[in-house]
Amino acid sequence: MRPLICLFTSIAWAAPCTTATSSCTEFITLFGGPARSLVFRTYPLETRNENITRGLIVVHGAGRDANNYFRSALAAAFLAGALENTLVIAPRFASNDGSVCRDTLASNEVNWGFNEGHEAGNKSWRYGGPATTDNGVTSYDLADEILRKVAHKAVFPNLRAIVVAGHSGGGQFVTRYLIANQVHDTLGVPITYVAANATSYVYPDALRPTASAYSAAAALPGYMPATDEATAGPFRPFGDAKNCPAYNQWPYGFQDRVGYSARVTEDQLKRQLVARPMTYLLGDLDILPLAGFDPSCPAMAQGPTRLARGQALSKYVSEKYGAPHKMIVVPLCGHNARCMFTADPALPVLFPNP
Numbered sequence: 001m002r003p004l005i006c007l008f009t010s011i012a013w014a015a016p017c018t019t020a021t022s023s024c025t026e027f028i029t030l031f032g033g034p035a036r037s038l039v040f041r042t043y044p045l046e047t048r049n050e051n052i053t054r055g056l057i058v059v060h061g062a063g064r065d066a067n068n069y070f071r072s073a074l075a076a077a078f079l080a081g082a083l084e085n086t087l088v089i090a091p092r093f094a095s096n097d098g099s100v101c102r103d104t105l106a107s108n109e110v111n112w113g114f115n116e117g118h119e120a121g122n123k124s125w126r127y128g129g130p131a132t133t134d135n136g137v138t139s140y141d142l143a144d145e146i147l148r149k150v151a152h153k154a155v156f157p158n159l160r161a162i163v164v165a166g167h168s169g170g171g172q173f174v175t176r177y178l179i180a181n182q183v184h185d186t187l188g189v190p191i192t193y194v195a196a197n198a199t200s201y202v203y204p205d206a207l208r209p210t211a212s213a214y215s216a217a218a219a220l221p222g223y224m225p226a227t228d229e230a231t232a233g234p235f236r237p238f239g240d241a242k243n244c245p246a247y248n249q250w251p252y253g254f255q256d257r258v259g260y261s262a263r264v265t266e267d268q269l270k271r272q273l274v275a276r277p278m279t280y281l282l283g284d285l286d287i288l289p290l291a292g293f294d295p296s297c298p299a300m301a302q303g304p305t306r307l308a309r310g311q312a313l314s315k316y317v318s319e320k321y322g323a324p325h326k327m328i329v330v331p332l333c334g335h336n337a338r339c340m341f342t343a344d345p346a347l348p349v350l351f352p353n354p
Contacts, residue, residue, distance in 0.1 A: 016042035016088075017041065017043065020040060020071050024040050024070070025038055026038075026039060027109070028045075028145055028146060030110065030142060031136070031141070035110050035131065036106075036108050036110065037091065037092070037094075037110045038066070038109060039091045039092065040067065040089065041087065041090075042074070042077075042087060042089075045089075045149045047155070048154070051158070052085060052156045053161070054082070054087070054160065054352065055163070056073060056088050056089070056163045056351070057089045058090045058165050058167075058341070059165070059167075059170030060090065060093070060169070061166075061168035061171075061292065062169035063169075064095060064103060066092035069170070069337060072341050074088060076341040076350055077351065080347040086351060089150070091143075091146060093112040093139055093142075094110070094111065094112060095125070095132075097132075110133075110134075111132045112132070113130065122256075122258045125139035125173070126169050126173045126176075127176050127251040128140040128259060128260040128261050139173070140177055143173075143177055144183045147162065147187060147191070148183065148187065150162055151188065159354075160189065160190070161352050162187075162189050163191075164191060164192075165196065165341070165350060166194070166198075167197055168196070168197055168291065168292060168335065169199075169292065172198045174194065175201050175202060176202055176251055177193075178195075178276050179202060179261075179269050179272055179276075180269065182263065184272070184276060192278075193278045193279070194278070194346075195278065195279075195310075196283075197281070197310070197335050198306065199293055199306055200251070200252060200294050200309065201252075201310075201313040206248050207236060207237060207316070208236070208238040208247070208301045209235055209313075209315075210234055212232065212234045213234035213303070213308075213316070214309075214315075215308075217307075218303070218305055218307040218311055219304055219305065220288075235312075235320075240301070243297070244298060244301065246297065252299065270321070273321065274317075274321050275324075276323075277325070279327070279328060280313070280325065280327045280328070281346055281349070282307050282310040282311065282327065283306075283330050283333035283334050283336070283340055284329050284331055284333065285332065286307050286333070287305040287306070288334070290335060306335065310327065311327065315327075330345055331343075
């Protein structure tokens with residue numbers, strides 16, 4: 001019996017895996033295989049671990065650099081004193097189109113679609129789009145499967161909280177996944193969502209913000225709003241809908257959804273938006289059109305900068321719909337995941353006390 005006891009203790013008290021190398025990765029199999037997708041993780045997903053009390057899933061940006069996001073999440077966990085009891089996971093949405101995207105794919109590794117702008121609405125992994133070789137497998141299906149594994153009581157019996165977070169393109173992923181996902185209420189574990197510096201959001205109706213919906217400091221340097229916005233309310237029907245019909249199409253609105261996001265009705269999407277807890281982390285210096293900023297008409301309808309768009313959307317869903325959403329403006333951070341996730345105001349949100 002003694003070797004058995006020692007073996008159990010070594011597994012239960014194993015140190016977290018903290019290098020962004022293959023030794024800290026494993027594959028998530030989708031729909032029974034052979035399709036699979038890579039994740040970085042601090043602890044094995046199939047080995048019983050009674051020390052884990054929370055899970056943190058961090059989604060990378062458009063650069064698909066899950067290794068760097070894993071490092072940033074590890075740094076945040078270290079600062080929060082949470083490395084030993086938090087399962088940190090950073091999925092990689094690898095893409096290889098032979099041209100712009102040239103990620104190296106392992107055998108049977110899913111090739112996720114990477115498309116920019118409003119035309120990417122139902123194609124990009126950021127918005128729940130399908131694999132390029134299998135329309136039946138979407139990026140949100142992968143998120144569902146990760147959540148199921150984290151919430152598996154036989155493996156992590158003491159898990160009491162899960163946080164799904166993303167920065168930039170990952171923030172776009174999280175804002176839509178909160179609204180559309182179908183496992184939130186089925187896992188028996190509270191799930192919260194954190195979107196940092198997303199370049200756009202999805203609005204539940206046709207109203208859009210005016211300059212009075214966000215702070216003057218959130219505007220572009222030297223930006224002067226239209227004269228009529230000075231006296232307008234914070235939200236009104238979008239004035240250029242005729243020339244910008246995509247402003248209310250997915251991923252900016254609820255219209256023309258296909259795939260994962262179309263599996264539920266608009267009314268259900270709104271109910272899920274209102275019921276699920278979200279925190280918007282916004283860098284107070286993220287006011288320049290850099291690093292993958294979306295300058296398209298549908299995105300500009302939401303505000304001139306990432307900071308303005310986040311402030312406006314948070315105000316809208318909280319005040320009009322009563323959504324339990326919070327907004328935190330992080331001082332001295334621009335469009336930088338490491339700065340955002342390791343800032344003091346972010347740590348209690350990413351690592352809540354279960």
